[in-house]
Amino acid sequence: MEPRWRTDRCIWLRRSKKRHVLHDARTAVFFYSRQSASQTNFLLPIRKSVGEFLPTPVPPVDTCGENLASSPLDERRNTATTASASNIAVTNEQIAQHLETLADLLEIQGANSFRTNAYRNGARRIRQLSEPIESLVARGVALTTLDGIGKSVAEKCYELIERGKLKQIEELLQVIPPSVLDLLQVPRLGPKKVAALFHQLHITNLEELRAACQAGRVRELAGFGAKTQQSILEGIAIASAANQRILWAQADDLVQELRHHFADCRAIRHLDFAGSYRRGRETVGDLDLLVDATDADTVMDHFAKFRPSATLSGRGPTKMSIRLDNGFAIDLRVVPPESFGSALQYFTGSKEHNVVMRQRAKDRGWKLNEWGLFVDDDAETRLEGASEQGIYKRLGLPFIPPELRENRQEFAWAEAGNLPVLIELADIRGDLHMHTTATDGAASIEEMAAAAKAHGLSYIAITDHSQRVAMARGLDPARLLAQWAEIDAINRRLGNSFQVLKGIECDILENGQMDLPDDVLAQADWVVASVHYGQTQPREQITARIIGAIAHPHVSMIAHPTGRLINRREPYDVDISAVMDAAAHHGKLLELNASPKRLDLNDIHLAAAAQRGIPIVINTDAHSIDGLEAMRYGIVQARRAGLTKRQVANCLPWPELKKLMGKKR
Ligand SMILES: [Zn+2]
Numbered sequence: 001m002e003p004r005w006r007t008d009r010c011i012w013l014r015r016s017k018k019r020h021v022l023h024d025a026r027t028a029v030f031f032y033s034r035q036s037a038s039q040t041n042f043l044l045p046i047r048k049s050v051g052e053f054l055p056t057p058v059p060p061v062d063t064c065g066e067n068l069a070s071s072p073l074d075e076r077r078n079t080a081t082t083a084s085a086s087n088i089a090v091t092n093e094q095i096a097q098h099l100e101t102l103a104d105l106l107e108i109q110g111a112n113s114f115r116t117n118a119y120r121n122g123a124r125r126i127r128q129l130s131e132p133i134e135s136l137v138a139r140g141v142a143l144t145t146l147d148g149i150g151k152s153v154a155e156k157c158y159e160l161i162e163r164g165k166l167k168q169i170e171e172l173l174q175v176i177p178p179s180v181l182d183l184l185q186v187p188r189l190g191p192k193k194v195a196a197l198f199h200q201l202h203i204t205n206l207e208e209l210r211a212a213c214q215a216g217r218v219r220e221l222a223g224f225g226a227k228t229q230q231s232i233l234e235g236i237a238i239a240s241a242a243n244q245r246i247l248w249a250q251a252d253d254l255v256q257e258l259r260h261h262f263a264d265c266r267a268i269r270h271l272d273f274a275g276s277y278r279r280g281r282e283t284v285g286d287l288d289l290l291v292d293a294t295d296a297d298t299v300m301d302h303f304a305k306f307r308p309s310a311t312l313s314g315r316g317p318t319k320m321s322i323r324l325d326n327g328f329a330i331d332l333r334v335v336p337p338e339s340f341g342s343a344l345q346y347f348t349g350s351k352e353h354n355v356v357m358r359q360r361a362k363d364r365g366w367k368l369n370e371w372g373l374f375v376d377d378d379a380e381t382r383l384e385g386a387s388e389q390g391i392y393k394r395l396g397l398p399f400i401p402p403e404l405r406e407n408r409q410e411f412a413w414a415e416a417g418n419l420p421v422l423i424e425l426a427d428i429r430g431d432l433h434m435h436t437t438a439t440d441g442a443a444s445i446e447e448m449a450a451a452a453k454a455h456g457l458s459y460i461a462i463t464d465h466s467q468r469v470a471m472a473r474g475l476d477p478a479r480l481l482a483q484w485a486e487i488d489a490i491n492r493r494l495g496n497s498f499q500v501l502k503g504i505e506c507d508i509l510e511n512g513q514m515d516l517p518d519d520v521l522a523q524a525d526w527v528v529a530s531v532h533y534g535q536t537q538p539r540e541q542i543t544a545r546i547i548g549a550i551a552h553p554h555v556s557m558i559a560h561p562t563g564r565l566i567n568r569r570e571p572y573d574v575d576i577s578a579v580m581d582a583a584a585h586h587g588k589l590l591e592l593n594a595s596p597k598r599l600d601l602n603d604i605h606l607a608a609a610a611q612r613g614i615p616i617v618i619n620t621d622a623h624s625i626d627g628l629e630a631m632r633y634g635i636v637q638a639r640r641a642g643l644t645k646r647q648v649a650n651c652l653p654w655p656e657l658k659k660l661m662g663k664k665r
């Protein structure tokens with residue numbers, strides 16, 4: 001399909017099978033709509049500069065993923081901080097994304113990575129700043145005085161503050177079609193490989209990439225091969241899916257923004273969010289907003305004012321839909337109070353859960369729909385509808401928490417009267433995975449401790465990277481021992497009120513050995529073992545590596561056990577069931593990494609691990625003070641797995657957790 005140019009705004013419309021992609025060639029803005037190809041009249045307004053949904057590639061050499069790339073939490077924090085100060089035109093996150101896009105484009109054009117690393121490092125540094133760059137500049141701070149920000153990065157910052165875009169990106173996009181950047185969303189395709197695909201095979205988008213793989217042309221390129229071609233082909237699905245659903249944490253931000261927006265709408269008596277958001281799924285496809293109001297029109301008029309860049313895609317007497325400029329849909333329904341509970345139940349789903357609910361109604365000679373629970377089809381005989389709890393009660397069930405409504409075990413549990421009492425954020429006592437300025441974190445040990453204490457925790461483990469992760473300045477034995485001496489001193493100052501544990505995130509090397517000597521690991525309170533390199537090893541090899549670490553006498557826990565990044569990178573090809581067997585056998589713990597783009601283990605694996613009696617540890621893997629707030633995302637995931645506080649080891653005080661580990665570590 002030939003691109004069409006609209007010269008007035010320089011919008012390039014490209015058709016693909018499932019969606020339209022609009023590219024503003026001047027600012028590299030991407031707007032994905034999920035309309036079908038027949039709805040060609042659907043054009044979204046182009047308003048903002050590079051925004052929060054611009055794809056950021058997985059770094060070519062991936063270490064911890066979450067630290068070298070951005071954390072969505074930090075992204076959102078920056079946007080949130082700056083959004084509230086309405087005089088800020090360019091957020092730190094937007095600046096960081098521009099710099100990364102520039103680095104990507106330069107590398108695709110053929111620049112060496114030495115040149116582009118300055119921009120990538122600058123982007124990382126800017127994300128870690130707690131104050132908006134724009135207000136720093138307004139205060140007269142020279143940006144080059146900031147650690148990690150050189151002259152070239154500073155100049156780009158000034159240009160972005162002034163113009164909201166970068167001339168250099170505009171020029172690069174004259175020669176590189178913006179859709180080439182989509183290729184970076186394919187797992188394990190870095191800018192260098194994309195450059196080869198673009199220059200040698202003239203591939204400019206995902207569809208062309210798929211065709212080239214199917215024709216066997218990709219494997220013939222130097223540095224690719226048949227295996228790479230196959231993994232690219234598999235990754236194209238992930239890259240396409242990445243545009244369809246957003247992370248739960250991003251949906252949650254939107255929910256908070258909507259709640260804030262509607263706070264002063266007097267017509268609203270009650271408001272709630274249903275759908276997969278309410279069930280806490282790790283990604284969310286759209287938002288369902290239910291409202292009980294005195295006047296539907298007032299609510300809808302108010303809804304129409306949410307984000308000026310949103311588009312109205314439909315409005316009726318009780319239902320209205322808008323689409324954000326990234327294509328994400330929000331549906332609002334005004335529901336009468338006598339049906340609010342049944343509507344909430346109906347729109348929360350899941351479909352599979354509701355099939356069982358409807359059948360239970362049918363078995364009793366009743367009918368259940370979004371309007372209520374009725375005696376047969378007679379709308380006059382509503383038995384229940386105002387309260388969701390009431391619906392469950394009428395159908396002989398206790399209230400089933402939304403996170404469990406997947407028709408897995410919830411009905412069996414409910415029937416047997418042993419629905420689990422799900423874990424809550426307040427149950428968590430410690431956080432056992434986090435990074436500091438010693439490696440790639442943004443805060444000191446003391447700052448992390450103070451912040452964790454303010455969150456109500458009583459202990460944390462400092463687990464910086466080990467030496468193999470050179471990109472993050474991983475710790476060698478000498479630096480690690482020095483850090484532990486510092487921790488001893490900090491603990492003396494803290495007294496009994498709080499404890500900082502001496503930990504390490506030790507790499508499991510490609511050959512299966514631990515990255516630090518045994519006599520060093522033996523001195524730790526807590527050893528986290530992780531795979532960061534050699535993630536693409538064959539199943540047997542990578543499984544053996546992880547099991548070897550589990551058997552290691554000094555290892556306490558395996559971090560992010562499958563290594564997946566949601567929508568971005570598939571899990572390692574690891575036999576997770578063998579890993580669980582080994583963990584159960586050796587009495588080791590498994591992590592639920594709460595970073596919103598990891599959430600690793602996933603809900604299914606967590607439930608399986610808990611069933612085998614393996615204690616789960618929910619950790620934030622924080623790389624900044626704000627990162628500690630990710631704990632709540634982990635809690636949502638743990639609740640989906642049906643976990644109680646008894647199954648989560650960091651709900652225990654440290655002395656008891658230590659006892660739980662026993663002599664095995
Ligand atoms: Zn890690």
Ligand SMILES: [Zn+2]
Nearest residue numbers: 064433505621
């Ligand atoms: Zn980590």
